[in-house]
Amino acid sequence: MHKITIYIFLDNYFYSSNWHSFVYKNGNSGARSDRISIKDSDLKRLPIKLPNIQEQTKIGEYFSKLDKLIEAQEQKVEQLKQLKRGYLQKKCSHKKEQ
Numbered sequence: 001m002h003k004i005t006i007y008i009f010l011d012n013y014f015y016s017s018n019w020h021s022f023v024y025k026n027g028n029s030g031a032r033s034d035r036i037s038i039k040d041s042d043l044k045r046l047p048i049k050l051p052n053i054q055e056q057t058k059i060g061e062y063f064s065k066l067d068k069l070i071e072a073q074e075q076k077v078e079q080l081k082q083l084k085r086g087y088l089q090k091k092c093s094h095k096k097e098q
Contacts, residue, residue, distance in 0.1 A: 006050075008060035013048060022046055
């Protein structure tokens with residue numbers, strides 16, 4: 001469980017503004033502005049403040065629950081879009097029959 005907890009915690013950390021700020025300050029985009037490289041030595045200086053394992057577990061569980069809620073909402077949105085398409089098709093076919 002410990003490795004999974006750290007994985008979930010770090011996965012969410014890499015979406016944070018702290019991570020993006022660090023990469024912006026220490027990374028190198030070179031000729032391509034859509035890609036950033038960062039040296040291993042710079043990456044090792046990445047200041048990740050790891051809370052204790054209990055706090056990491058709580059944070060990881062919280063974000064996992066949020067991910068599940070987001071997924072459920074996305075499924076509901078897709079179902080509503082399909083329902084809308086069905087109504088529009090039915091309405092359009094009804095108009096053609098008139």
